[in-house]
Every structure is written in structure tokens, then in C-alpha cells.
Amino acid sequence: MESFxxxxxxxxxxxxxxxxxxxxxxxxxxxxxxFAEFRGRSRAQARFLSRQGIVxxxxxxxLMPQNIAAMAAFVGAMMIGAVPAFLAYPNFKVEPxxxxxxxxxxxxxxxxxxxxxxxxxxxxxxxxxxxxDGCKLLRAGNIAATDxxxxxxxxxxxxxxxxxxxxxxxxxxxxxxxxxxxxxxxQIRHLAQALRIDASADRIYSWLPLYHDMxxxxxxxxxxxxxxxxxxxxxxxWVMQPGTMLQVINDYQCTLAWLPNFxxxxxxxxTPRERSSNYSxxxxxxxxxxxxxxxxxxxxEFRQSFAALGLKPGALQSSYAMAENVFAVxxxxxxxxxxxxxxxxxxxxxxxxxxxxxxxxxxxGALELVSSGRLLPKHQLRIVSEAGRALADGKVGEVxxxxxxxxxxYFHRPDLTADVLHDGWYHTGDLGFLLEGELYVVGRKKDLMxxxxxxxxxxxxxxxxxxxxxxxxxxxxxxxxxxxxxxxxDIVVVGEVEREELLDNASQIESEIRGRIVAALGIAVRTxxxxxxxxxxxxxxxxxARSGTREKLLREHPExxxxx
Amino acid sequence: xxxxxxxxxxxIVELVRKPSLVIDEQTPLVSSxxxxxxxxxxxxxxxxxITRMRIPPGKVQPKDMDTIALMFATAQRVGKPRK
Numbered sequence: 158m159e160s161f162x163x164x165x166x167x168x169x170x171x172x173x174x175x176x177x178x179x180x181x182x183x184x185x186x187x188x189x190x191x192f193a194e195f196r197g198r199s200r201a202q203a204r205f206l207s208r209q210g211i212v213x214x215x216x217x218x219x220l221m222p223q224n225i226a227a228m229a230a231f232v233g234a235m236m237i238g239a240v241p242a243f244l245a246y247p248n249f250k251v252e253p254x255x256x257x258x259x260x261x262x263x264x265x266x267x268x269x270x271x272x273x274x275x276x277x278x279x280x281x282x283x284x285x286x287x288x289x290d291g292c293k294l295l296r297a298g299n300i301a302a303t304d305x306x307x308x309x310x311x312x313x314x315x316x317x318x319x320x321x322x323x324x325x326x327x328x329x330x331x332x333x334x335x336x337x338x339x340x341x342x343x344q345i346r347h348l349a350q351a352l353r354i355d356a357s358a359d360r361i362y363s364w365l366p367l368y369h370d371m372x373x374x375x376x377x378x379x380x381x382x383x384x385x386x387x388x389x390x391x392x393x394x395w396v397m398q399p400g401t402m403l404q405v406i407n408d409y410q411c412t413l414a415w416l417p418n419f420x421x422x423x424x425x426x427x428t429p430r431e432r433s434s435n436y437s438x439x440x441x442x443x444x445x446x447x448x449x450x451x452x453x454x455x456x457x458e459f460r461q462s463f464a465a466l467g468l469k470p471g472a473l474q475s476s477y478a479m480a481e482n483v484f485a486v487x488x489x490x491x492x493x494x495x496x497x498x499x500x501x502x503x504x505x506x507x508x509x510x511x512x513x514x515x516x517x518x519x520x521x522g523a524l525e526l527v528s529s530g531r532l533l534p535k536h537q538l539r540i541v542s543e544a545g546r547a548l549a550d551g552k553v554g555e556v557x558x559x560x561x562x563x564x565x566x567y568f569h570r571p572d573l574t575a576d577v578l579h580d581g582w583y584h585t586g587d588l589g590f591l592l593e594g595e596l597y598v599v600g601r602k603k604d605l606m607x608x609x610x611x612x613x614x615x616x617x618x619x620x621x622x623x624x625x626x627x628x629x630x631x632x633x634x635x636x637x638x639x640x641x642x643x644x645x646x647d648i649v650v651v652g653e654v655e656r657e658e659l660l661d662n663a664s665q666i667e668s669e670i671r672g673r674i675v676a677a678l679g680i681a682v683r684t685x686x687x688x689x690x691x692x693x694x695x696x697x698x699x700x701x702a703r704s705g706t707r708e709k710l711l712r713e714h715p716e717x718x719x720x721x
Numbered sequence: 722x723x724x725x726x727x728x729x730x731x732x733i734v735e736l737v738r739k740p741s742l743v744i745d746e747q748t749p750l751v752s753s754x755x756x757x758x759x760x761x762x763x764x765x766x767x768x769x770x771i772t773r774m775r776i777p778p779g780k781v782q783p784k785d786m787d788t789i790a791l792m793f794a795t796a797q798r799v800g801k802p803r804k
Contacts, residue, residue: 181779182778182779182780183777183778183779183780185777186779248783249752249782249783249784249787250751250752250754250783390778390779391779393758393782393783394778394779396758396759396761396762397758397761397762397765397778397781397782397783397786398762398765398778399762401778404778419759423759427762427763427766429766609759643759668753671753671754671755672753672754674754675752675753675754680754680757681751681754681755681756681757681758682754
């Protein structure tokens with residue numbers, strides 16, 4: 158990869174006639190843009206923003222459906238030195254008043270100068286959008302391209318902020334990860350080297366949301382900087398018809414894609430065989446499992462289901478990534494003919510001793526663990542105990558990361574930054590172990606839930622649910638339980654009612670709580686349990702204790718374990 | 722309820738794992754949190770089978786599947802004859 162000063166320099170160096178992005182809707186409807194055409198669209202957005210008074214350093218929130226206009230608005234903002242951030246487009250399930258609170262909080266924290274929306278932004282939501290003083294609402298859907306290359310020569314440097322990506326999916330606790338041009342270019346250089354990117358031969362497929370690091374960095378910034386075509390599909394379209402992933406890979410001969418773990422089960426289970434058998438996956442170099450703990454069973458299911466489609470045995474790969482490091486920390490070695498190493502570990506010693514002790518493949522009670530790969534160049538990793546002591550190979554502890562592309566801090570949140578950055582080491586909150594240079598990620602130290610590859614904070618769910626009048630003040634606990642059938646976690650909620658007789662009306666209360674959660678966050682919970690007063694386990698400070706309550710619920714409801 | 726709508730209702734009751742669930746053609750399913758987006762694909766495949774139509778990708782959104790009545794209206798609107 159060539160050396161560039163900024164992301165815009167990298168875009169400007171791309172061959173104009175090379176295909177950059179295809180926005181795929183179906184076989185009869187897709188929009189294809191070359192790098193030159195994309196530059197033209199982005200410059201038009203840059204000119205529009207500039208005329209609206211946006212200048213270097215201003216934060217600009219992009220709130221648009223996933224399409225080429227949103228990508229051009231993002232790059233257009235960077236062209237004038239502004240700092241864009243994608244936020245999730247409101248989905249129809251979310252109640253307008255709840256949505257506006259989250260948007261207001263995020264824009265206030267970013268001290269955003271503008272929120273850019275598309276022409277079809279729902280009117281019912283518009284009335285609820287409240288922005289702080291000095292923040293403009295701009296519509297920038299259909300702005301015609303411009304070839305005026307000279308108009309937006311902006312003096313930006315490698316150490317200027319390029320953009321902000323958010324590290325969790327819901328609104329209340331979003332943390333903005335501020336990244337410089339240099340950090341993003343450095344990450345992409347390492348990643349492109351590990352993946353042996355070949356701009357003349359590679360094509361990336363993606364259905365991933367652009368407000369998530371995997372979609373933004375791997376499937377937008379990497380192709381833009383390395384001049385690789387990307388074929389994109391809206392996440393909403395994909396989830397309705399997941400088999401379209403096979404169709405697009407087949408039709409465009411895609412070579413690379415990133416997927417969260419659940420997709421490795423979701424696609425084979427939800428694609429009728431008479432459809433999948435029409436496609437070939439022979440073009441694929443790597444489908445990279447990333448953003449949730451990598452599960453052997455999910456990879457095995459995908460491999461077995463699609464071996465007949467020409468999927469190479471070593472095509473299923475893995476990576477460990479986080480927004481705070483721009484993206485990847487580790488990447489499995491693509492030259493290994495069978496993909497990343499699988500490790501069989503003694504189950505008893507793993508659970509009781511927090512130690513991975515290798516045993517023979519197939520040993521009864523053993524766990525099959527999959528490596529997330531090896532460190533990228535200029536990256537360091539430490540596994541530490543609760544007390545902060547470095548642990549030996551095979552011992553499970555918290556994963557600490559240091560690199561030459563690590564973030565400097567959360568935007569405007571020195572308090573949150575101080576919690577996780579110590580002496581240049583980022584404390585990830587993930588649990589894992591190292592063995593023979595391979596990183597195995599096995600869980601989370603923090604309460605964060607990872608549902609379908611997206612991070613969710615239980616506090617957001619608890620807050621939405623505990624406002625119900627039947628629930629005793631604040632006595633609500635949410636957590637994730639792994640569902641082996643889905644390959645990801647399910648959300649389980651347990652709440653304590655105000656008075657025992659309210660349990661006679663449990664079904665209605667449960668349905669109302671479900672409605673409140675979906676209205677606030679747009680997510681469906683799997684199961685809600687209502688319990689009598691004083692049921693929830695409390696901490697010494699008198700607050701609901703999440704892990705204690707979880708254990709109590711699992712003891713009372715073994716069926717939850719049985720399905721995991 | 723038509724026999725086709727009854728078939729769809731049976732699948733929904735099975736998916737939410739609540740045999741006692743009472744729903745009709747107008748009951749909100751997605752916006753009420755009963756059905757999550759990862760289950761919509763099952764409803765879409767069933768809808769294609771019941772209506773003997775093909776529903777092109779990109780032409781249907783979760784909001785088009787919020788009630789049984791909307792599902793059949795969506796199939797009518799965007800469905801194409803099966804090849």
C-alpha cells in the first residue's frame with residue numbers, strides 16, 4: 158500500500174475508472190460508482206457543507222440510510238476538514254420521543270455543528286429532533302456530483318481528527334472514539350498487509366452497518382484507501398433475506414467479507430437449499446468472523462453447509478477488533494490451509510481454574526475454542542489477572558492492547574478515557590488467553606452484551622423497562638445468555654414487581670414492558686421474568702447485582718441453560 | 722381469518738414459543754417486540770410459500786411485516802410470480 162498523508166489523499170490517488178462501490182438492492186436494481194464518480198459526489202457534499210458554514214474541526218453527525226449518499230456525505234465532511242460520525246438511522250420500532258433523547262445526548266456530547274439527514278427522514282421523528290444551540294439540521298440527500306476538484310483543497314494533516322466512531326449500539330451510553338487520519342491509515346496498512354490485499358483482484362462484500370467499526374473500517378475505509386471495489390447491501394435487506402449474501406458473492410466474484418459469529422449459522426439455516434445450490438463461493442479468499450466471540454460450532458456449520466458450493470477449506474478466518482484500536486488487533490493467518498487453529502481444552506479446568514489445558518480432539522467434556530489470530534505488526538497484547546498481574550500462556554485474564562494506531566481517548570469524555578487507558582495500554586474488558594502466539598477470546602469482563610455483533614449495555618434495557626409502574630423502583634436486571642441455535646446471545650430480563658398480587662397480571666405487564674423496551678431501543682428481548690418483591694439479588698450498596706441475579710435465575714430456570 | 726392467515730398465525734405462535742398467545746391479523750408483531758428482526762426471514766419464507774410468489778430482496782422492510790394483514794398486503798404489492 159502506498160503511503161498517504163490523509164484519507165482524502167488516498168481517495169484522490171485511486172484510479173478514476175476503477176469501480177469503487179456498488180449499492181446492491183436486487184439483481185435488477187443496483188447503483189455502481191467508480192472512484193472518480195464517488196469523488197465527484199463527495200465534493201458536492203463538501204461544497205454543500207462548506208456553504209452551510211461547516212469548517213475544519215466541526216463535528217458533523219450523518220443520520221442517513223445506508224447508501225452512497227451517506228458515504229459521500231461522510232467523505233465530503235472529511236474533505237473540508239470536518240469530523241463526521243455515522244449514527245444509526247432510526248428504525249420504525251423506536252418511539253420518536255425516546256429516539257430524540259438519545260440523539261440530543263450524542264450531538265451534545267460531540268458538540269456537533271450539524272446533523273445531516275436524507276430527504277426521506279420521517280416527519281414524525283423530525284418534530285422530536287431537538288438539537289443544542291449552534292447545531293444545524295441539514296438535508297443532503299440528492300446533491301448532484303461536481304468535478305470541481307480545486308474548490309475543496311483543504312489543508313488537513315495526518316494528526317487532524319478524521320472521524321468519530323461509536324463503540325456501542327444504543328444511545329444512552331455511546332462513547333465516541335476519536336481517530337486521526339494517521340491512526341486510520343496506520344491500521345489499514347497493517348490490515349492490508351495481513352490480508353495480502355490485491356487491489357486488482359480483491360472485491361469486498363458487505364451488509365454491515367456503517368455506524369459499526371466492522372462496516373466503517375473494513376468495508377468502507379479499507380476499500381477506499383486500498384482502491385478495492387466493495388459491493389454493499391443494506392443490513393435491513395440482508396436480515397430479511399440472508400441468502401442474498403451468497404447471491405452477491407457469486408454474481409460479483411467477491412473475495413473478502415467480514416461477518417459477526419451469528420451470521421455463520423444464520424445464513425445456512427435461513428437459506429433454502431434450492432436457492433443456495435445455485436451459487437458458488439469458490440471466489441472467496443476469506444470470510445472473517447469478527448466482533449463476537451468466535452464459536453467453533455458456527456464455523457463448522459457454515460463450512461459443512463456450503464462445502465458443496467466450492468467454499469475453500471481455509472476460507473473461514475477470524476479477527477479480534479475494536480473501535481478503540483480503529484479496528485483489528487489480531488488477524489488469523491490467511492495462508493493456513495485449514496483456517497485458524499482450533500484448540501480442544503479441558504472443560505473442567507477451564508471453568509474452575511480459568512485455564513486452557515489442551516486435550517485430545519473430541520475428548521468428552523472438552524471445549525472446542527477457535528483462535529482469533531495473531532497480532533498485527535506494531536501491536537502488543539497482555540493478559541492480566543484481576544490484580545493486574547501478567548498471566549502465563551493458557552491462563553484466562555483481561556486482554557490489554559497497545560499499538561501504533563490506538564485511540565487517544567473518548568471524545569469529550571476524559572472520565573471514561575481514564576477508566577480504560579493506563580500507561581498507553583487499553584483495558585478492553587474482554588477475557589481471553591494467549592497460546593503459541595494465538596489469541597483466544599472467550600468472554601467479557603464487563604456487563605456488555607453482544608447481540609448479533611452489536612454491543613448493547615444492559616443499563617439501557619433496564620432503564621427502559623424499570624420505568625413501568627408495576628416494577629419496584631429500579632429492580633430490573635438484563636443480561637445476555639448464549640443461544641447455540643442462533644450463534645449469538647439472547648436478551649433476558651428479570652424484574653421485581655411492586656406487590657406480589659401484581660403477578661396475577663404478569664402476562665399483560667410483560668407485554669407492556671416488552672413494548673417499552675422496543676419503543677426505546679428498537680430491540681426485542683427473548684424472555685421477561687417477573688418475580689415477587691425482594692427476589693432480585695442486591696449488591697452491598699443495595700443496587701441490583703447483575704451476576705448474582707443471573708445465577709439465581711439460571712438456578713430457578715434450568716431451561717435457560719438447556720438451550721444455551 | 723383466511724386459511725392463509727391462519728397458517729401464518731400458527732408459525733408466529735410457534736416462533737414466539739407461547740401456545741397461549743392471542744393474536745389477530747392486526748396485532749403488531751415487530752413494533753411490539755414479539756418478533757425480532759432475525760425471525761422475520763422465517764415469516765418471509767412462509768409468506769412466499771403460502772402466496773406462491775417470490776418477494777425480491779430489497780423490496781420489503783421490517784415495517785412491512787408488522788402485522789399478518791400487512792404481510793399479505795406486502796406480498797400483493799411487491800411479489801412476483803415464481804420462476
